[in-house]
Amino acid sequence: MKSLVFAFVMLAGGAIAAPDTSLRPVQRDSAGPQLEASGAITPRPRDAAAREAVGSGRGLAQSRRPEVRPRKFRRIARAQERLRKKGAVCGDVDIQGVVVGRVPGSKTGCGVADAVRIRAVSGIALSQHSVMDCGTAKALKTWIDDTAKPAFSRKGGGLKNIRVAAHYACRTRNNRPGGRISEHGKGRAIDISGLQMRDGTLVTVRSGWNDPATSKAMRQLHRGACGPFGTVLGPESDRFHRDHFHFDTARYRSGPYCR
Known part of the structure; x- marks a missing residue:
């Protein structure tokens, strides 16, 4: 009798335990939404090709921006890039000019090993094409971008031209x-006598240094050059620089010399 009861219990337990296998979720069709690791739900496209694209990482998340730009925009972008690179020197498209190469000096100590002749920097034209080395050209760019342009951004429509004295x-x-x-004899210096705005207004170092309307900006130009350049001389340095700024890239152990 006990053996019959035991057999009945075992059979009943097996019958009861059998549904446990139905608690395991059945794999759904991949056409349904998918829960991403980030918690976002990515809808699954219906067709097989689209589902394959989603599974390979080329799914709807990237479909908002086309991988291939329209031909018209690519052509315009290439044309603009060619224009910018045409005339670029010192490995910088914002420094426009021509490569001069070695400039021999007529005196001992003069000359430039790898000179360039600059006509414009960061869109600002130089009144005369200026010969210098690339270190000086890059220092000039830093000064124009970080100091000269901001100093005159609200005057006369902004800076257009730099008057080069030497x-x-x-x-x-x-x-x-x-x-x-x-x-200057080593291609490491440039002298600036004035700045011209887009509306034609000219601010000279001689007149603008003490003019109430421009004295603050002119002193900003002087301070901002101290660092990019190793030597900065202005109207208050000596009688030789009353009408221009002298900037050069000579370096000193004690740091920049600015007067």
Whole structure:
């Protein structure tokens, strides 16, 4: 009798336990929505090709922006890039000019190993194409972008042109006989006498330095050059620089020399 009861219980337990297998979820058709790891739900496309694209990572999340740009826009972008690169020197498309190469000096200590002739920097034209080395050209770009443009952004429509008083010249400092060779003679210097705005307004160093309307901006130009350039001389440095800024890239152990 006990054995019959035991057999009945075992059979009943097996019958009761059998439905446990039905608690395991059945795999759904991949056409349904999919829960991403981030918690977002990505709808599944109906057709097989689209489902395959989603599974391979080329799904709807990337379909908002076409992988291939319209031909018209690609053509315009290439044309603009060619225009920018045409005339770029020193490995920077914002420094426009031509490569000069070696410039021999007529005096001992003069000359430039790898000179360039710059006509514009960051869209700002130079009044005369200026010969210098690439280190000086890049320092000039930093000064124009970080200081000169912001200083005159609200005056006369913004900066358009920089008046260059001097660039490369094989000469002594301040043209003194028997003096040391100037940084101008090494292609490391540029002298700036004024700045012209887009509306034609010209602000000169001589008149603008003490003019109440421009004195703040002019002093900003002087301070901002101290760092990108190793030597910065202005109207208050000496009698030789009353009408222009002298910037050069000579470096000193004690840091930039700015007066």
